[in-house]
Amino acid sequence: VIYFTHIISLSLSFSSSTLRILSTIYSASLSEMWSYVCLPFLLLFWNDLAVAKASESIFLPTQTGADSSRAFGPVCSSPDPNLNYRPVIGILSHPGDGASGRLTNDTSTTYIAASYVKFAEAGGARVIPLIYNEPEELLFQKLELVNGVIFTGGWAKKYEYFDIVKKIFNKALERNDAGEHFPVFGICLGFELMSIIISQNRDILERFDAEDNASSLQFVENINIKGTLFQRFPPELL
Known part of the structure; x- marks a missing residue:
């Protein structure tokens, strides 16, 4: 201008x-x-x-x-804001009220100790209760929604509870055999039941008497603990 x-x-x-x-x-x-x-x-x-x-x-x-x-472009997909990427863990309930019948003696009563829920949540997971005596169709529908299962401690080793643990364990094997990473974590009774299922021997468990005994783990020779829970253990515990 x-x-x-x-x-x-x-x-x-x-x-x-x-x-x-x-x-x-x-x-x-x-x-x-x-x-x-x-x-x-x-x-x-x-x-x-x-x-x-x-x-x-x-x-x-x-x-x-x-x-x-x-070759020099982005190499991973951006997260979907509509999805929750935290894993979902199913915890199988145990017969009883968790208080030796002091709360209820109903034979259909079942419970999950809060400590197991907090244990899973502390690792970043969400929890779905798997009620052991609910209809199997519903139970297995819920099982399809989880990324792993926890078998808790307790006392029930027979009858309906053992049968449902075995069915869930076999479902987990099928999913792992199909290439899906589907972990199963057994604590106390849960580990005992898996030992019975895998060995197909109900007498594999032995009685023992020990209290306040801090002993190290004894592995068989040439065992490879790389990639397992024990890899992070300090040497004095192995």
Whole structure:
């Protein structure tokens, strides 16, 4: 605008050739000015377009294959904000009220000690109760919703409780054999029941009498504890 006004004011005193020179200078200056103004916007638009295109397809390193165009792109998918990625652990209930019948003597009563729930939650998991005496169809529907199972401590080694533990354990084996990582964690009675199921020997358990005895674990020779719970144990406990 400044150049244009200046040209108009001097047009009466300058020759036509002079006007052509000034007009050329004005046009060049205006073009240069638009370049400075538009270039940042073009760069910003191009950057946004590149980011949007990159977010459409995100690949793992093994998925890039021989396609070199993806070699330096994103390598993992962004989390879905609508999904909860915390694992869900099913805890099997135990017969009784957990208080030796002081709360109720109903034979259909079942309980899960809060300590097992807190144990799973302390590791970042969510918990679903698996009621051992509920209809099996419902129980196995819930089993399909969990990422692992905990068998708790207790006293019930026979009859209906043992049968349902065995069925759940076999379901877990099927899922692991199919390639799914489905852990089963047994505590006290839970570990004993798994020992009976795996060995197919109900007499495998032996009585013992020990109290306040801090002893180390004794492993068989050449055992590999890498990747197991015992890998993190200090040497003095092994």
